[in-house]
Amino acid sequence: GAVVSQHPSWVICKSGTSVKIECRSLDFQATTMFWYRQFPKQSLMLMATSNEGSKATYEQGVEKDKFLINHASLTLSTLTVTSAHPEDSSFYICSARDLIGALFQETQYFGPGTRLLVL
Amino acid sequence: QKEVEQDPGPLSVPEGAIVSLNCTYSNSAFQYFMWYRQYSRKGPELLMYTYSSGNKEDGRFTAQVDKSSKYISLFIRDSQPSDSATYLCAMSGGGSGGYQKVTFGTGTKLQVIP
Numbered sequence: 001g002a003v004v005s006q007h008p009s010w011v012i013c014k015s016g017t018s019v020k021i022e023c024r025s026l027d028f029q030a031t032t033m034f035w036y037r038q039f040p041k042q043s044l045m046l047m048a049t050s051n052e053g054s055k056a057t058y059e060q061g062v063e064k065d066k067f068l069i070n071h072a073s074l075t076l077s078t079l080t081v082t083s084a085h086p087e088d089s090s091f092y093i094c095s096a097r098d099l100i101g102a103l104f105q106e107t108q109y110f111g112p113g114t115r116l117l118v119l
Numbered sequence: 120q121k122e123v124e125q126d127p128g129p130l131s132v133p134e135g136a137i138v139s140l141n142c143t144y145s146n147s148a149f150q151y152f153m154w155y156r157q158y159s160r161k162g163p164e165l166l167m168y169t170y171s172s173g174n175k176e177d178g179r180f181t182a183q184v185d186k187s188s189k190y191i192s193l194f195i196r197d198s199q200p201s202d203s204a205t206y207l208c209a210m211s212g213g214g215s216g217g218y219q220k221v222t223f224g225t226g227t228k229l230q231v232i233p
Binding site (some may be wrong): 044091093 | 163168
């Protein structure tokens with residue numbers, strides 16, 4: 001089955017620093033990747049949709065200058081949290097669509113998530 | 120009102136019980152309905168998907184969609200301790216012309232007690 005990896009799995013950083021999270025589709029090409037944020041006992045909140053070779057589409061209320069997304073290849077998308085603050089602490093999950101291999105066009109394969117703690 | 124409502128639980132059942140998980144929604148444009156399973160500190164995993172109304176069965180799992188009532192269900196038969204996880208419903212508008220945003224429920228935490 002399609003596998004999506006994320007790195008790092010967890011990170012602790014000081015307030016004001018930037019953190020980069022990588023999302024890779026390991027055995028398929030993903031023209032579209034998604035970045036979500038999940039708070040405890042809350043649903044997955046879509047932050048942005050990332051298309052290979054073009055600018056990401058951000059959801060309303062998500063600061064594009066704070067959450068920089070780069071989808072440089074068909075297998076890699078990165079999310080950079082710039083000047084992180086304690087309120088940015090959360091569980092960040094990426095997902096990818098496999099339009100060719102998936103039986104179901106809406107299938108999203110999720111990465112294992114990255115837990116960010118900003119001190 | 121949220122587009123998708125899901126009881127967060129937790130729901131505790133004894134091993135072997137039949138589990139019923141439910142979501143209601145308000146957007147009549149939704150056509151694809153999905154159930155994801157998420158273990159603690161892991162990303163969600165697609166369990167089942169259905170298009171429009173009806174039932175779909177896969178092993179111990181049955182997904183049911185009632186579009187007239189805007190209500191979807193996931194049934195788990197002969198529940199096992201390994202089924203203990205958070206179950207998220209998700210839905211999208213589907214259709215042609217590109218990606219349709221998927222809306223997730225908050226998830227129901229299920230614990231199956233041996």
